[in-house]
Structures are given as structure tokens and as C-alpha cells.
Amino acid sequence: MDQAWQDFEVSEDLRAEFEDRLEQYWEELFGLLLKLYGDRYDFFYHLEQILLTAAKAWAERPENLRAIDRRRIHDPDWFQSQNVVGGALYVDLFSENLGKLADSIEYFKELGLTYLHLMPLFAVRPGDNDGGYAISDYRNVDPRLGTIEDLQVLSDQLHEAGITLVLDFVFNHTSEDHHWAKAAQSGDAEFQDFYFIHPDRTIPDQYQRTLREIFPTVRRGSFTWHDGMQAWVWTTFNNFQWDLNYGNPAVFRAMLEEMFFIAGTGVDILRLDAVAFIWKQMGTSCENLPEAHLLIQAFNRLARIATPGVLFKSEAIVHPDDVIKYVSPEECQISYNPTLMALLWESLATREVRLLTRSLSHRHRLPDHTAWVNYLRCHDDIGWTFDDADAAAIGINAFDHRQFLNRFYTGQHPGSFARGIPFQENVQTGDMRIAGTLASLAGLEHAIETGDLVEQELSVNRMLLLQGIALSIGGIPLLYLGEEWGMLNDYDFVTDPAKAGDTRWVHRPKMRWEFLQDLEETLDADDRSRAGSIRRRIFRSLQKMISARKSLHALGGTDMELFPTDSSHVLGFSRTYDSSRLLVVANFSEREQSIAGNRLRTAGLGRFFEDVLSGERISTSHDVVLQPYEFFWLSRV
Numbered sequence: 316m317d318q319a320w321q322d323f324e325v326s327e328d329l330r331a332e333f334e335d336r337l338e339q340y341w342e343e344l345f346g347l348l349l350k351l352y353g354d355r356y357d358f359f360y361h362l363e364q365i366l367l368t369a370a371k372a373w374a375e376r377p378e379n380l381r382a383i384d385r386r387r388i389h390d391p392d393w394f395q396s397q398n399v400v401g402g403a404l405y406v407d408l409f410s411e412n413l414g415k416l417a418d419s420i421e422y423f424k425e426l427g428l429t430y431l432h433l434m435p436l437f438a439v440r441p442g443d444n445d446g447g448y449a450i451s452d453y454r455n456v457d458p459r460l461g462t463i464e465d466l467q468v469l470s471d472q473l474h475e476a477g478i479t480l481v482l483d484f485v486f487n488h489t490s491e492d493h494h495w496a497k498a499a500q501s502g503d504a505e506f507q508d509f510y511f512i513h514p515d516r517t518i519p520d521q522y523q524r525t526l527r528e529i530f531p532t533v534r535r536g537s538f539t540w541h542d543g544m545q546a547w548v549w550t551t552f553n554n555f556q557w558d559l560n561y562g563n564p565a566v567f568r569a570m571l572e573e574m575f576f577i578a579g580t581g582v583d584i585l586r587l588d589a590v591a592f593i594w595k596q597m598g599t600s601c602e603n604l605p606e607a608h609l610l611i612q613a614f615n616r617l618a619r620i621a622t623p624g625v626l627f628k629s630e631a632i633v634h635p636d637d638v639i640k641y642v643s644p645e646e647c648q649i650s651y652n653p654t655l656m657a658l659l660w661e662s663l664a665t666r667e668v669r670l671l672t673r674s675l676s677h678r679h680r681l682p683d684h685t686a687w688v689n690y691l692r693c694h695d696d697i698g699w700t701f702d703d704a705d706a707a708a709i710g711i712n713a714f715d716h717r718q719f720l721n722r723f724y725t726g727q728h729p730g731s732f733a734r735g736i737p738f739q740e741n742v743q744t745g746d747m748r749i750a751g752t753l754a755s756l757a758g759l760e761h762a763i764e765t766g767d768l769v770e771q772e773l774s775v776n777r778m779l780l781l782q783g784i785a786l787s788i789g790g791i792p793l794l795y796l797g798e799e800w801g802m803l804n805d806y807d808f809v810t811d812p813a814k815a816g817d818t819r820w821v822h823r824p825k826m827r828w829e830f831l832q833d834l835e836e837t838l839d840a841d842d843r844s845r846a847g848s849i850r851r852r853i854f855r856s857l858q859k860m861i862s863a864r865k866s867l868h869a870l871g872g873t874d875m876e877l878f879p880t881d882s883s884h885v886l887g888f889s890r891t892y893d894s895s896r897l898l899v900v901a902n903f904s905e906r907e908q909s910i911a912g913n914r915l916r917t918a919g920l921g922r923f924f925e926d927v928l929s930g931e932r933i934s935t936s937h938d939v940v941l942q943p944y945e946f947f948w949l950s951r952v
């Protein structure tokens with residue numbers, strides 16, 4: 316290490332900062348790596364290489380990022396602030412390229428975003444690239460989107476505007492044309508060890524017995540035959556996405572280098588993609604294994620040491636018991652909240668909040684110094700990942716219920732307002748997931764088709780209701796851009812051969828900038844601007860909610876308590892931070908509901924409240940009435 320520091324030519328101070336942190340985390344890091352790789356004859360060689368990699372990352376870290384690191388070390392819970400509001404987008408679909416994206420910073424500010432997740436933007440294989448998740452080079456931006464320099468410039472511009480940058484760390488697999496995979500294809504044994512490559516079906520068949528199929532319409536089973544190598548390759552997702560073998564410490568170190576490189580472009584939060592799948596063990600499901608956690612914790616320790624401002628966000632779209640295991644300050648500080656997401660949709664379909672309440676009652680609380688990322692839609696499908704026992708506890712048969720939800724959200728259930736389409740339908744098990752935009756799933760597409768104005772109104776209220784929960788329940792709200800305009804499904808993806816096979820593209824539409832003009836237009840007498848007025852209403856309402864969120868001290872932190880509303884259609888919870896308190900009540904049905912004033916008085920510790928969003932005053936001396944899909948954010952007055 317001494318030699319390395321000399322070679323890096325860094326100041327004594329910089330070196331001391333690193334060494335302090337190394338000392339702080341050394342024992343834990345060593346323990347983690349020992350558990351993962353301690354039985355290797357060359358363990359100490361790899362350990363040394365890993366430490367050198369970390370030292371180099373700190374030595375080369377741009378000074379402006381080091382300044383952010385230092386700030387965050389002293390403010391580790393910064394992401395729990397009510398000021399943090401996220402958005403996610405595809406660079407090309409939103410604005411063509413990275414350079415042009417900077418022009419939208421004003422737009423992000425107007426909407427109130429302070430966190431921006433750019434969907435994968437690194438170099439990818441030609442043709443289908445799974446929306447950027449088949450990466451062929453982590454050191455280069457997809458040339459259609461720009462260059463690494465463009466990314467760095469954008470990250471500086473975002474930071475100046477008070478917006479943090481989130482990028483994916485796609486570390487479970489590389490594309491088949493990544494140079495590691497190419498070396499493996501050309502017979503290089505060192506790189507064949509980076510993946511799971513088997514000459515015949517013996518080993519694959521043994522693994523396969525206990526594996527779930529993730530993309531059953533792409534291929535049956537998790538292995539793909541490679542003609543060139545005359546071998547089977549492990550591919551959990553698409554055939555061209557080769558799973559990495561983390562049993563090999565060289566893979567860990569190689570990916571660590573890529574992680575530090577990505578962090579060095581100015582990333583604040585790394586979204587750890589497909590965390591559930593990163594460790595394989597014969598005879599298991601190869602999902603959520605204990606070693607997967609050790610691996611992420613080891614990456615976390617190394618980030619704490621070399622890039623301490625960077626946070627991890629977990630993408631585990633799995634059973635709620637497993638989702639939560641990735642969330643801790645030592646592993647991923649923040650995590651998608653897929654259970655809440657799925658159950659909000661469940662509540663819209665059933666008009667009941669029983670399953671949602673049941674689940675929230677024992678699943679919402681997280682460890683200190685962590686937070687949920689609450690979202691309604693993202694670039695992926697919706698899977699009904701709620702717990703069967705939670706459902707059984709309130710008399711719901713989980714299997715039948717999932718069938719119902721699938722029929723409902725594909726519009727096949729009589730009276731359904733939703734216009735989703737199936738994703739990865741498994742004809743054998745009857746299983747499927749749902750694709751579709753927020754607006755189409757909430758009924759806007761159907762309402763516009765049928766010209767039903769009442770339905771249009773209801774669908775807008777459904778969207779705002781869900782947003783009202785995501786923005787207040789505790790954690791980071793994350794919009795999937797397009798939601799703010801009520802963007803509908805885009806069925807044209809089928810005309811693009813690189814997209815036609817993946818129905819998730821239905822909810823990845825191109826941004827329509829003409830909507831911004833609609834926003835400025837005033838209502839005129841003829842109906843020309845009716846669609847415009849719907850979009851305007853969605854945008855303005857969301858914007859208003861975001862700004863209200865930021866003004867509410869009670870929405871900081873992550874404390875959330877449910878309270879009884881005596882109605883199976885009305886969700887009620889309180890948020891408390893320091894001495895501030897906010898009550899949220901939300902009606903999930905299209906009928907008026909009322910709740911007893913006393914319930915609000917005892918939960919909110921006050922007699923009079925104001926709905927922060929409408930300014931309406933509410934007295935608890937009588938029943939409080941909620942209109943269809945109405946919700947209140949109640950502050951004591």
C-alpha cells in the first residue's frame with residue numbers, strides 16, 4: 316500500500332482520510348471477504364488487489380466528489396429529508412441525449428425533483444439490449460446518448476441545481492459481447508471462470524431442478540446454448556445477459572473497479588440491479604442467498620472507504636420477507652418498495668385497503684438510517700409479490716387473488732377500468748406480470764376510448780390518490796417520468812424488432828414536449844383542450860403535492876403509524892417527525908366514505924385540522940366525509 320500511495324502522488328491528508336476509514340471498516344470488510352473467499356489458496360492476493368483498487372479509487376476521485384463525501388459523512392441521513400423527491404427516465408426517450416438533457420433541468424426543478432435516476436446509459440450490444448441492462452462496456456456511454464465527459468458535465472450541472480444523480484450498477488450479468496464474455500468465447504480459461512459455462516447438461520440440469528424461471532417467454536430454463544463455445548451459459552434474464560460467477564474473487568474485484576469508475580462519473584446513488592440473483596448454490600433457488608448479502612455488504616464497505624458519499628439502492632423485486640433483508644446501513648441504505656407498490660394497485664382493484672393495511676402493519680418499518688423508495692410504476696412490470704400468509708390472515712386465497720388481479724389489470728375482469736397487458740405469461744403455471752403505464756392502469760385510457768367524462772375524472776383521481784400516498788407514507792417518492800402527464804400505453808413498440816418481444820416497452824413511451832404548451836394554454840370554450848386540461852390537472856396537482864410535501868416537517872424521517880378508520884375502504888396513517896404530525900386519510904373506493912371525527916381527533920391529537928392540499932378546514936366534532944378517491948393531508952390547526 317505504501318508503494319501505491321507513492322505512485323498515486325496524493326497528499327498526506329488525503330491518504331490519512333482513506334486510512335481512517337479503512338481502519339474503521341477493516342475488521343468488517345476482512346470478515347466479509349474471508350467468509351466469501353477465505354477458502355481460496357490465493358485469498359490474500361485478492362485481498363491485496365481489492366484494497367489497492369479502493370485506494371486508487373479514492374486517489375483518483377474528483378475533488379468535488381470528495382467534498383460531497385465529506386459532507387455526507389456528517390449528514391448520513393440526508394436522503395430521509397422530505398425535500399428528496401425522485402424521478403426516473405430514459406435519456407433517449409425523454410430528451411435524445413445527455414447533452415440535451417441538461418436543457419430539462421429547469422423542468423425537473425419546476426416539478427420539484429431533487430433525485431434523478433437515468434436508466435442504463437452505458438454501451439450495449441446491438442439490437443435488443445433489455446432497455447440498457449445488457450452492458451458491453453461500463454467505461455463508455457452508449458454513443459447514441461453521448462460520452463463519459465457528457466455524463467460528468469451533466470452530473471455537475473445536476474449537482475449545481477440541487478439534484479442528485481442515480482445510475483444503475485448492473486453487476487449480476489454482462490452482455491454476451493462484453494470483453495470478458497468475448498475472451499471467454501475465444502477459449503480464455505481465466506474469463507470462462509467469470510461466468511457459468513458448462514459443456515453439457517449435467518450441471519445445468521442439477522441446478523435447474525430448484526430454479527424459478529424469470530423470463531419464461533424468452534426461453535425455458537435458465538441456461539442458453541452457445542454455438543461458438545459448444546456450451547451452456549447461465550442466463551437468468553435474456554439469452555444475451557450472462558450471469559457473473561461471484562464465487563470467483565477475480566469477478567468481485569473486476570466489478571469493484573467498474574463500480575468505482577461509475578461512481579467517479581458523479582453518481583450519488585447506485586441502483587444495485589437484480590440483487591436477488593448474484594449468488595448461486597446448487598440445490599437452492601439461487602435467489603436471496605446469504606452470500607448475496609455478504610457480497611453487497613463487502614461492496615458497501617468498500618464504497619464507505621473509497622467513495623463514502625455514495626449510497627446503494629436495492630432492486631429486489633421478491634417476497635417481502637426477502638426484500639427487507641437487503642435494507643440496512645451496512646448493505647443498501649435505500650430500497651424499492653415493491654410490496655407497497657403492488658398493494659396500492661391491489662387496493663385500487665378491490666376498493667379495499669385490508670391487505671395493504673395488514674402488510675403495512677408489520678412490514679413498513681425499516682432499520683434506522685435507511686428508507687424506502689416508494690413508487691407506483693417503473694420501467695418494469697408489476698408482480699403480485701405480497702405474502703400469502705398476509706392474505707390468508709384476512710381470508711384471501713393468494714393464488715386466486717393473483718389470478719383476479721391479473722384479469723383485472725389486463726382489463727378482462729368485468730367492469731375493470733384497467734388497460735394493462737401481460738408480461739412473461741407462463742402458460743404452464745398460469746402466472747404472469749402486468750405491463751402498462753400508471754394512467755392506463757388507473758383507467759384513463761379506457762375512459763378516453765369510451766368518451767366517458769365521469770370515468771376520466773375518476774381515473775385522474777385514482778392517479779392522484781396513489782401519488783398522495785407515495786408522497787407521504789415515508790421514504791423517497793419516485794416518479795416514473797411521464798406519470799406527471801398521465802401518459803398512456805404506447806402500443807407502437809411492436810413495430811421495432813428490438814422491442815417487440817418485450818411487452819414492458821408498452822409503458823416506456825417517448826416524452827411528448829408539446830404537453831408543456833398545453834400546460835400554459837388557458838381553458839377555452841370548445842373541447843379542443845379537454846385532453847390538455849386533464850394533463851394540466853395531473854401535472855399541476857402533482858407539482859402542488861410535491862411542493863406541499865417539502866413544506867411539511869412531519870414528512871421528514873420515516874416514522875409511520877396506521878390508525879383505524881373503521882372502514883375497509885379508507886386507509887389512515889399518521890406521520891410524525893420531531894413534534895410535527897400529519898394525518899393522511901385516503902378513500903380507495905368510488906363511493907363517498909365517512910370516518911368518525913373522534914378517530915381523527917385521537918390519531919391527530921387535535922380538534923381542528925386543515926387539509927394542506929385544498930386548504931379545507933375540518934372539525935372533528937362530526938363525521939368527516941371523503942368523496943370518491945379523495946384523500947386528505949391533515950395538519951392540526
Ligand code: GLC
Binds near residue numbers: 446485589630695
Ligand atoms: C432488473 C431491471 C430489468 C432487467 C433485469 C435484468 O430487474 O430492472 O429491467 O430486465 O434487471 O437486467
Ligand code: GLC
Binds near residue numbers: 591
Ligand atoms: C423479476 C426479477 C426482478 C426484475 C423483473 C424484471 O421479477 O425478480 O428483479 O426486475 O423480473 O421483469
